[in-house]
Amino acid sequence: MDSFAQSVYRTESVAEVIALYDEHCTTYEKRICEEGKFKGPFTLVEAVTKEVPECRRKEVRVLDVAAGTGMVGEALAQKGFTNLDALEPSKGMLEYLRSKNIYTNTFHEYVGQDHTNVPQGCYDLVFVVGGMGYNHIPFTGVLEFVRFAKPGGLIMICMRHDEEDYMSNLKKYMNSLEEQQLWKKEFSTPIKDYLIGTDGILFVYQVL
Numbered sequence: 001m002d003s004f005a006q007s008v009y010r011t012e013s014v015a016e017v018i019a020l021y022d023e024h025c026t027t028y029e030k031r032i033c034e035e036g037k038f039k040g041p042f043t044l045v046e047a048v049t050k051e052v053p054e055c056r057r058k059e060v061r062v063l064d065v066a067a068g069t070g071m072v073g074e075a076l077a078q079k080g081f082t083n084l085d086a087l088e089p090s091k092g093m094l095e096y097l098r099s100k101n102i103y104t105n106t107f108h109e110y111v112g113q114d115h116t117n118v119p120q121g122c123y124d125l126v127f128v129v130g131g132m133g134y135n136h137i138p139f140t141g142v143l144e145f146v147r148f149a150k151p152g153g154l155i156m157i158c159m160r161h162d163e164e165d166y167m168s169n170l171k172k173y174m175n176s177l178e179e180q181q182l183w184k185k186e187f188s189t190p191i192k193d194y195l196i197g198t199d200g201i202l203f204v205y206q207v208l
């Protein structure tokens with residue numbers, strides 16, 4: 001049988017991918033972590049805890065984009081973060097996430113649509129793990145992350161690095177946002193064996 005990650009990779013539309021997440025919401029964590037050995041959540045939590053000292057973790061307002069079942073939020077809550085919101089378009093994943101009672105506000109929506117209920121300009125940290133890529137968040141969605149964050153806020157993007165066209169367009173778009181002085185790059189770091197033998201990358205930007 002395919003791993004869950006391989007099934008996701010083979011989907012051909014956003015609707016198909018969301019239906020897959022809906023269907024597998026209760027087994028996602030076991031399948032993606034055990035079969036896929038997904039390093040995304042671990043990498044993100046390590047980066048966030050390095051950036052935010054313990055004394056600030058109760059005050060920083062955090063938005064988890066494409067939050068899935070809330071695995072990352074759960075790990076951050078264990079590290080002392082208490083002000084977490086989540087955005088997730090799959091109803092199944094969102095219901096699973098809500099049952100954990102970690103997030104204050106949850107938004108049932110996609111990044112990349114015209115309208116959003118997410119408050120603008122008020123997050124200290126906006127992050128996404130595994131939500132960027134084909135049939136997921138369009139590369140232009142990073143502009144929405146900039147709008148969600150407050151000036152000085154951080155944006156962290158943790159993703160696979162093997163989708164060549166997508167990555168090339170994303171990097172050009174990120175550079176164009178930097179030229180427009182909307183954000184500045186802090187650093188990026190490669191992630192070896194991010195997901196089933198695929199390498200990944202973590203991008204960290206600061207909103208200006």
Ligand SMILES: C[S@@+](CC[C@H](N)C(=O)[O-])C[C@H]1O[C@@H](n2cnc3c(N)ncnc32)[C@H](O)[C@@H]1O
Nearest residue numbers: 021066067068071090110111129130131136137
């Ligand atoms: C690989 S899962 C990652 C979930 C979670 N962040 C984690 O680390 O376990 C990708 C998530 O992206 C969400 N997603 C797909 N397209 C999206 C979009 N356009 N906007 C927001 N989320 C999207 C899916 O519903 C799914 O929950």
